Amino acid sequence: MASSSPESAPAAAETDGSVQIRRLEVSDREKGFLPLLSQLSACPELTASEFAACFADLAALGDDHVILVAEDPAAAPERRILATGCLFVERKFLRGGGKVGHVEDVVVDAAARGRGLGLRVVRRLVEISKEAGCYKVILDCTPELRAYYAKCGFVEKGVQMAIYF
Ligand SMILES: CC(=O)SCCNC(=O)CCNC(=O)[C@H](O)C(C)(C)COP(=O)(O)OP(=O)(O)OC[C@H]1O[C@@H](n2cnc3c(N)ncnc32)[C@H](O)[C@@H]1OP(=O)(O)O
Helix, strand or coil, rough: CCCCCCCHHHHHHHEECEECCCCCCHHHHHHHHHHCCCCCCCCCCCCCHHHHHHHHHHHHCCCEEEEEEEECCCCCCCCCCCCEEEEEEEEEHHHHHHHEEEEEEECCCCHHCCCCHHHHHHHHHHHHHHHHCCCCEEEEHHHHHHHHHHCCCCCCCCCCCCCCC
Protein backbone atom coordinates (compact mmCIF):
# COMPACT_ATOMS: atom_id res chain seq x y z
CA MET A 1 0.00 0.00 0.00
CA ALA A 2 1.26 3.46 -0.73
CA SER A 3 1.25 5.03 2.74
CA SER A 4 0.49 8.51 4.00
CA SER A 5 3.01 8.23 6.84
CA PRO A 6 6.06 6.05 7.54
CA GLU A 7 4.43 4.79 10.75
CA SER A 8 1.53 3.19 8.86
CA ALA A 9 3.85 0.72 7.14
CA PRO A 10 6.67 -0.19 9.55
CA ALA A 11 7.29 -3.61 8.03
CA ALA A 12 8.52 -2.16 4.75
CA ALA A 13 11.07 0.26 6.24
CA GLU A 14 14.76 -0.60 6.13
CA THR A 15 17.78 1.62 6.79
CA ASP A 16 21.36 0.99 5.77
CA GLY A 17 23.66 3.95 6.23
CA SER A 18 21.86 7.19 5.51
CA VAL A 19 19.55 5.88 2.77
CA GLN A 20 16.25 4.54 4.04
CA ILE A 21 14.04 2.20 2.07
CA ARG A 22 10.38 2.74 2.89
CA ARG A 23 6.96 2.85 1.32
CA LEU A 24 5.94 5.69 -0.97
CA GLU A 25 4.42 8.74 0.71
CA VAL A 26 2.26 11.34 -1.00
CA SER A 27 4.91 13.99 -0.23
CA ASP A 28 7.43 12.09 -2.38
CA ARG A 29 6.13 13.98 -5.41
CA GLU A 30 8.13 16.94 -4.12
CA LYS A 31 11.24 14.77 -3.61
CA GLY A 32 11.80 13.76 -7.23
CA PHE A 33 9.73 10.57 -7.47
CA LEU A 34 8.29 11.32 -10.95
CA PRO A 35 11.58 12.52 -12.52
CA LEU A 36 13.12 9.29 -11.19
CA LEU A 37 10.39 7.18 -12.83
CA SER A 38 10.94 9.09 -16.08
CA GLN A 39 14.40 7.50 -16.22
CA LEU A 40 12.57 4.18 -16.78
CA SER A 41 9.72 5.16 -19.10
CA ALA A 42 7.51 8.05 -20.14
CA CYS A 43 6.33 9.75 -16.96
CA PRO A 44 4.82 13.17 -17.58
CA GLU A 45 4.54 15.56 -14.64
CA LEU A 46 1.36 15.25 -12.55
CA THR A 47 -0.10 18.16 -10.62
CA ALA A 48 -0.20 17.75 -6.85
CA SER A 49 -3.91 16.90 -6.99
CA GLU A 50 -3.46 14.42 -9.86
CA PHE A 51 -0.63 12.77 -7.93
CA ALA A 52 -2.72 12.62 -4.76
CA ALA A 53 -5.62 11.01 -6.65
CA CYS A 54 -3.35 8.37 -8.17
CA PHE A 55 -1.74 7.78 -4.75
CA ALA A 56 -5.18 7.30 -3.17
CA ASP A 57 -6.26 4.81 -5.88
CA LEU A 58 -3.14 2.74 -5.30
CA ALA A 59 -3.34 3.02 -1.51
CA ALA A 60 -6.85 1.55 -1.73
CA LEU A 61 -5.25 -1.67 -2.98
CA GLY A 62 -3.69 -2.06 0.47
CA ASP A 63 -0.87 -4.57 0.84
CA ASP A 64 -1.58 -5.92 -2.66
CA HIS A 65 0.28 -2.94 -4.11
CA VAL A 66 3.54 -1.87 -2.48
CA ILE A 67 5.72 0.92 -3.86
CA LEU A 68 9.10 1.24 -2.14
CA VAL A 69 11.41 4.23 -2.43
CA ALA A 70 14.98 4.81 -1.27
CA GLU A 71 15.37 8.26 0.28
CA ASP A 72 18.64 10.05 0.92
CA PRO A 73 17.92 12.72 3.56
CA ALA A 74 21.26 14.37 2.81
CA ALA A 75 20.40 15.05 -0.86
CA ALA A 76 18.79 18.23 -2.20
CA PRO A 77 15.08 18.27 -1.17
CA GLU A 78 13.79 17.89 -4.74
CA ARG A 79 16.14 14.97 -5.50
CA ARG A 80 15.92 12.82 -2.36
CA ILE A 81 14.22 9.80 -3.91
CA LEU A 82 17.09 7.83 -5.40
CA ALA A 83 15.43 4.50 -6.20
CA THR A 84 12.05 2.86 -6.44
CA GLY A 85 10.41 -0.47 -7.15
CA CYS A 86 6.87 -1.84 -7.01
CA LEU A 87 5.27 -5.13 -5.97
CA PHE A 88 1.80 -6.09 -7.14
CA VAL A 89 0.26 -9.13 -5.44
CA GLU A 90 -2.03 -11.08 -7.75
CA ARG A 91 -4.65 -13.29 -6.10
CA LYS A 92 -5.60 -16.57 -7.78
CA PHE A 93 -8.04 -19.46 -7.57
CA LEU A 94 -5.12 -21.70 -8.50
CA ARG A 95 -3.06 -23.26 -5.72
CA GLY A 96 -5.87 -23.01 -3.23
CA GLY A 97 -6.28 -19.27 -3.57
CA GLY A 98 -2.56 -18.68 -4.05
CA LYS A 99 -0.80 -15.37 -4.56
CA VAL A 100 1.85 -14.31 -7.08
CA GLY A 101 4.09 -11.29 -6.60
CA HIS A 102 4.91 -9.14 -9.63
CA VAL A 103 7.93 -6.83 -9.41
CA GLU A 104 7.54 -3.76 -11.61
CA ASP A 105 8.98 -0.30 -12.21
CA VAL A 106 12.44 -0.73 -10.70
CA VAL A 107 14.71 2.25 -11.30
CA VAL A 108 17.70 3.86 -9.60
CA ASP A 109 18.73 7.46 -10.30
CA ALA A 110 21.53 7.48 -12.89
CA ALA A 111 23.84 9.29 -10.45
CA ALA A 112 23.22 6.72 -7.70
CA ARG A 113 23.65 3.47 -9.66
CA GLY A 114 26.26 0.94 -8.66
CA ARG A 115 25.82 1.58 -4.92
CA GLY A 116 23.64 -1.45 -4.22
CA LEU A 117 20.35 0.48 -4.03
CA GLY A 118 18.70 -1.51 -6.83
CA LEU A 119 19.64 -4.73 -5.08
CA ARG A 120 18.28 -3.49 -1.74
CA VAL A 121 14.95 -2.38 -3.22
CA VAL A 122 14.36 -5.61 -5.15
CA ARG A 123 15.44 -7.83 -2.26
CA ARG A 124 13.02 -6.03 0.05
CA LEU A 125 10.19 -6.46 -2.49
CA VAL A 126 11.00 -10.17 -2.65
CA GLU A 127 10.93 -10.39 1.16
CA ILE A 128 7.58 -8.61 1.27
CA SER A 129 6.10 -10.99 -1.31
CA LYS A 130 7.32 -13.96 0.74
CA GLU A 131 5.88 -12.44 3.92
CA ALA A 132 2.58 -11.91 2.04
CA GLY A 133 2.39 -15.65 1.31
CA CYS A 134 3.16 -15.55 -2.41
CA TYR A 135 4.30 -18.88 -3.82
CA LYS A 136 6.48 -17.12 -6.42
CA VAL A 137 7.60 -13.67 -7.45
CA ILE A 138 8.15 -12.83 -11.12
CA LEU A 139 9.17 -9.93 -13.36
CA ASP A 140 9.81 -9.01 -16.99
CA CYS A 141 13.07 -7.42 -18.08
CA THR A 142 15.39 -6.93 -21.04
CA PRO A 143 18.11 -9.50 -21.76
CA GLU A 144 20.73 -6.97 -20.60
CA LEU A 145 19.31 -7.13 -17.06
CA ARG A 146 19.57 -10.92 -16.68
CA ALA A 147 22.77 -10.67 -14.63
CA TYR A 148 21.37 -7.96 -12.35
CA TYR A 149 18.19 -9.90 -11.55
CA ALA A 150 20.21 -13.08 -11.12
CA LYS A 151 22.12 -11.20 -8.40
CA CYS A 152 18.75 -10.37 -6.86
CA GLY A 153 18.00 -14.11 -6.73
CA PHE A 154 15.84 -14.57 -9.85
CA VAL A 155 16.21 -17.43 -12.34
CA GLU A 156 15.14 -17.27 -15.98
CA LYS A 157 11.78 -18.92 -16.62
CA GLY A 158 9.50 -18.84 -19.67
CA VAL A 159 9.09 -16.18 -22.33
CA GLN A 160 7.71 -12.66 -21.99
CA MET A 161 4.98 -11.68 -24.49
CA ALA A 162 3.12 -8.38 -24.80
CA ILE A 163 0.51 -6.39 -26.70
CA TYR A 164 1.01 -2.65 -26.34
CA PHE A 165 -1.99 -0.32 -26.78
C1 LIG B 1 11.12 -5.25 -13.54
C2 LIG B 1 11.71 -3.95 -14.02
O1 LIG B 1 11.34 -2.92 -13.54
S1 LIG B 1 12.94 -4.03 -15.20
C3 LIG B 1 13.56 -2.36 -15.32
C4 LIG B 1 14.83 -2.17 -14.56
N1 LIG B 1 15.20 -0.76 -14.57
C5 LIG B 1 15.94 -0.15 -15.52
O2 LIG B 1 16.40 -0.78 -16.50
C6 LIG B 1 16.15 1.35 -15.37
C7 LIG B 1 17.58 1.78 -15.59
N2 LIG B 1 18.56 1.05 -14.74
C8 LIG B 1 18.57 1.21 -13.39
O3 LIG B 1 17.77 1.93 -12.80
C9 LIG B 1 19.66 0.48 -12.61
O4 LIG B 1 20.80 0.36 -13.42
C10 LIG B 1 19.23 -0.94 -12.12
C11 LIG B 1 17.93 -0.87 -11.36
C12 LIG B 1 19.09 -1.90 -13.29
C13 LIG B 1 20.34 -1.45 -11.19
O5 LIG B 1 20.40 -0.61 -10.06
P1 LIG B 1 21.78 -0.37 -9.27
O6 LIG B 1 21.46 0.30 -7.99
O7 LIG B 1 22.73 0.33 -10.17
O8 LIG B 1 22.29 -1.85 -9.05
P2 LIG B 1 23.16 -2.36 -7.81
O9 LIG B 1 24.23 -1.36 -7.51
O10 LIG B 1 22.23 -2.72 -6.70
O11 LIG B 1 23.81 -3.65 -8.43
C14 LIG B 1 23.64 -4.92 -7.84
C15 LIG B 1 24.50 -5.91 -8.58
O12 LIG B 1 23.99 -6.05 -9.92
C16 LIG B 1 24.99 -5.69 -10.86
N3 LIG B 1 24.34 -4.93 -11.91
C17 LIG B 1 23.73 -3.73 -11.81
N4 LIG B 1 23.22 -3.36 -13.00
C18 LIG B 1 23.54 -4.34 -13.87
C19 LIG B 1 23.29 -4.54 -15.25
N5 LIG B 1 22.62 -3.63 -15.99
N6 LIG B 1 23.75 -5.66 -15.83
C20 LIG B 1 24.44 -6.58 -15.10
N7 LIG B 1 24.71 -6.46 -13.78
C21 LIG B 1 24.26 -5.35 -13.18
C22 LIG B 1 25.98 -4.83 -10.10
O13 LIG B 1 27.26 -4.90 -10.68
C23 LIG B 1 25.94 -5.45 -8.73
O14 LIG B 1 26.76 -6.61 -8.69
P3 LIG B 1 27.80 -6.85 -7.47
O15 LIG B 1 26.93 -6.98 -6.24
O16 LIG B 1 28.49 -8.10 -7.86
O17 LIG B 1 28.64 -5.65 -7.43
